[in-house]
Amino acid sequence: MELDDLAKSCGEWLKGSGPESDIVISSRIRLARNLADFPFISRTTEADRAEIEKILHGRIDELRAAGDVSADTYYINVGELEEVDRQFLVERQLISREHAESEGVRAVVIDHDERYSVMINEEDHLRFQVMQSGLSLDTAWQRIDQLDDMIEEKLTYAFSDKLGYLTACPTNVGTGVRVSVMLHLPALVITRQIEKVFRSLQKINLAVRGLYGEGSTAMGDFYQVSNQITLGQTEEELTKKVADVVPVLIDYERQAREFLVRESHETLHDRVSRAFGILRTAQTISSEETMHLLSSVRMGINLGLIAELEIPTINKLFIHTQPAHLQKLAGGELESTDRNIERATYLRRHLNIDKSSDPTQN
């Protein structure tokens, strides 16, 4: 099955390549669009939703047939998936939590290398996103603009001259664009400067969220910075606003890391080494603790404190140790206690490069 293949890989956004990829995990832009001749999702009937899905599915098939999008895309009926598979797509950031948890006919189109995904019948009829590894917002905008043009060629979007693209929630009206960059900021967390940074971002109308978007906590010191305003500025201006602030955040994080190296090198090295030690020896470990420790190890690799690992390996562990990924890789559903044991086993297997050196295996 398609999802099992996806589970083994890592996807575009966790590749660990691209500009500034020691701190910038990924760049992502999404657009919200609605068909002009249907109500918004909350007022649709089941039949409406089925028809919207049919129209949009048809349009995607046309684009596939014409070679405008790769024939190598997955079309997945989200409503028909098991809960663990929906959770898997959320962890992978290919669908939103809202899309996973809502009811009725809904689908997602996923590019085989996970550079884009198209959600059908989410909060809006159509929500699609383009993802790039590292800091690469201009490329992301060009790609999504092109995808938008292609989809729109034979569809009529709800649009008003005054208010732009009309969306179910007034917070998205206008451009319907959400430009976001995911950053790994452990040193700003350790030095307790992160709150100060957030407050200044809010002052310039940028939102900060955790790894899994709205309402999620910042697990593993990952933060997403995105635009809050969608109306009254062009897509390029909104993209630039986020793009301009990211180098400043990168600089703050680098300064905080340098400070830690300079002022408390032993403590920092100890923290990184202990994290690595626990991850390669633990017998049972929660997802939260794993994220927390992997975050230290990731920073340790970037600072040259751990030589035997590379960033792509750590990025892979971040995603593969999430609850649904772990279950997909283990090939069956696991209760929380068993998951923690399986997670520890998985980590030991992947972090003890020389198998015989696993101190817990005799």
Next chain:
Amino acid sequence: MKCQRCDRQATFHITDLIDGKPNELHLCEECAQSFLSPAEEETAEVMPAMAGLLAQHLAVGETADDLARLDQRTCPICGISFLEFRKQGRLGCPHDYVYFADELEPLLMNIHDQVHHIGKVPKRCPQGADQQTQLIRMRREMKEAIAKENYELASELRDQIKEINSSSPSSETSEDVSQ
């Protein structure tokens, strides 16, 4: 090593910056989490909830009577009342932006600081809000016609919808015409 805040084993070793000087803390997982993660109300501030924004905004300058009257207003196309919108933070159809325009404008100003779109324009624009309303209405009439087994009317409506959708001029074409 014991946690500095309780009796558990310290597993987290945190360097705190106080007046530019590092201060080392040794905490257990639980204490470290409460130390590192912002208080709940601070997190809530990060993304003000739609509902809160709305309530805060709409209460200004409205008497209870005005507000009650406003809440009862219902969009003739999708049937959503303003009260329902206030509760869910989601509109029911594109026409709501026209029907509740006066009520939404201050809200949009609050969220976006602007009320005019200057970004991308789709190539196939519905010609103004009227045509969009017309499309949704026709689709509803078509469904009603099917329910009443009036297939002749239904197929007529279907053709009309198709025609409007396919005749929506692209912005490029309209520019060509005007040149």
